[in-house]
Amino acid sequence: MTIRRIPAGLLAPAGVTAALALLPVGYLLVRAGEGGAGGVAATLLRARTAELALRSLGLAAAVTVLCTAIGISLAWLVVRSDLPGRRVFGVLAALPLAVPSYVAAYTWVAATDIEGFAGSVLVLTLCSYPYVYLPVAAALSRMDPAAEEVALSLGRSRFGVVLRQLRPSAAAGALLVAMYVLAEFGAVAIMRFDVFTTQIYTSYRAGFNRTPAAVLGLLLVLVTLVVVAAESRTRGRAAYAMRGAPARRPPAVRLGGAARAAATAWCAALAGLAVGFPLASICYWLADGSSAGVDAAALAEAVAATLGVAAAGALLTTALAVPVGVVAARYRGRTAAFLEQSTYVGHSLPGIVMALSLVFFAVRYVPAVYQRWPLLVVAYAVLFMPAAVGAVRASVLQSPPVLEEVARSLGRTPLRALREVTLPLALPGVLAGAALVFLTAMKELPATLLLRPTGMDTLATELWTETGSGAYGAAAPYAALLMLLAAVPGFVLGRRSLEEAS
């Protein structure tokens, strides 16, 4: 790939996306600046700031390593081995996405003694390993087993070859996990483990002086950019597009008796802990508690609102992500890197910071959308952009650039070649990204609370209301329905990881 100029037709929309994603930083700079150099230094030099930053990084590292190990092992077993029931396990491996981390944390705290660092690692790992599993399973199923056979014939281990080829997809998933953990607040608060975001939330309560929170938010953005830069270095310059048809072969590896039993137990245990346990707890809550009466009308309204804003969020996010994803896949250089990395900023901030930044801008410059659903949809786009950009980039990378070049040699402009050749090929992957955004937006709480139209409730805000007054019995129907609805796109994503393999 050579360095080419990005056509204006692509650069302009990608620039709009990046500008939108960087809005929160503008807000944070304004608020941090109000404190002056003294205020900024006072916040940064606080001993607790360093301690909590280390805690957050430690948590992110532990969860990311575990998710990577779990995601790769599951993907390999499901795609490459003759594991019994591998199709079922493949779908189950994606379903933890449907479990909101705060619900999972509640269920673990209520039923066991686990808490603190260990509890946070457990819950966040169980909720986020699909972020690694899905891209790795997709990459594995596109990989030609012949490469492994060559390695074996040369006396090398098959895993060396596999891991090397999986590095970019595993790193992209691990990056999402790391950023998600850094910005997480709800589950760690329930697990009683104070992290960096705890300090941000506390700062808002601290006499409502917003400078410390802004300084801490900016620090979080910096940390994230370091992690993002590290990930982009793992991509290297390898070519990922398949030349010719992808390999269609039966699973390559037969598991021996003991390995088979161990692998089945591993997959079953993960599914049980990540999906079975929260589901069983919710069912227990449903049966328990005298406040369990369900207001059907409120429930139906919440379902409609949840599906509506999440779907609109997925549409907008995907539309904004396409130009950036294409640029990231097809162009190199500073502009391309800047455009892609800027989209990660919103995702790295806790929901409340992002929401307050949109309050700040909307009230001043676009009051017509303030506290209307379009602003909430924009918030989802800023928050969940990285998942969509990653999906677009990965699926555009898979479509061979040579096809575009042929189209151009036949007289198409670069943009037209893109639209007529590459995007149709990339469409399934782009849609998978949209499904991921859709289900993540359904579970979103902090930004939804601040930006929703007055009087509108989603399933997540209803859940917040019920648990806030201690009414776990009444909360259960909302939690159950939320998980059930989110399981639909989760199921589709899990199925997809298998379809490519078969």
Add this chain to the structure above:
Amino acid sequence: MSLRRLVAAALIPLALLASACGGGEGESFGDDSLVIYSGRNENLVGPLIEKLRTATGLDVQVRYGDSAELAAQILEEGADTRADLFFSQDAGALGALSKHRMLAPIAPAALDRVPAEYRGSDGTWVGLSGRSRVIVYDPRTVTAPPKSVFELTDPRWQGKVGWAPTNASFQSFVTALRVLSGEDRARQWLEAMKANGTQTFSNNVNILNAVDEGKLQLGLINHYYWYEKVAERGANGVPSRLAYLPGGDPGALVNVAGVGVLKDSEHAAAAHKAVDFLLGTEAQKYFADTTKEYPLISGVATAAGLPPFDSLKGPEVDLSKLDSIEQTITLLQEVGLV
């Protein structure tokens, strides 16, 4: 699937969205409309809002959230705030808005119905209901609950007490501790508690649940969480008991939930009408009977089962000083609790 069919499929949820939000968006905002930002839970005050609608005929819209987050939102909105009335879980958030000059004075006739210690000293906010700090204990393991928060640093309670340092009510209690006992004593107490292995929770509900599950022996909470849980679970489902601290102990602080009218409200008349209703007998009875709090106007009785309001031996603290919460947070940060 063609792109066109995709777009068509995507329109279905959008139509759903329009129907779901369309109803809520009839924001005609005449003189009879009122927007309340409520930091109090919808389950607790929703029925009261319904009574407010019926009694006043106002078109009331409520935005629920966390008190501190809503206060931050109002501060970001500034003069363009959409809120007419702010209904806060605690005095601290009201004090902060008042300090930022976001609140308008409330008419003396309304203010005077509430004892002076339960309203802002500048007359911009007024308490609606009182809540007492209490110690919740597990009678299965604790026969003699402590009589003062200062006993909690004793080694016999090591690792057995729960608190919620990020919780606003807890922070108000620490402010009371600072005001009553002085900065040094407050700092010593926090450090001794921390050294004694006091366990940190994210909120009162979780502390109460931990005591009921036998994971904790004592917890520092607000009284009404316990009564609400008993209402949900029945008395047999809640093994814990409450200890009201005697002798003006800071751990018996009586805090308030209250309201303030936004200075930039375009519906000030409606907002003041709502304040009037919330300080009336019907609303005060609601706080007493339904949320199990203490009504603040004279002539409304406390719910059965609660110790009478005048029997509470809370400390004498000027609640408007609770906006010195900034120093409290600094103290908590220096001790390493938040």
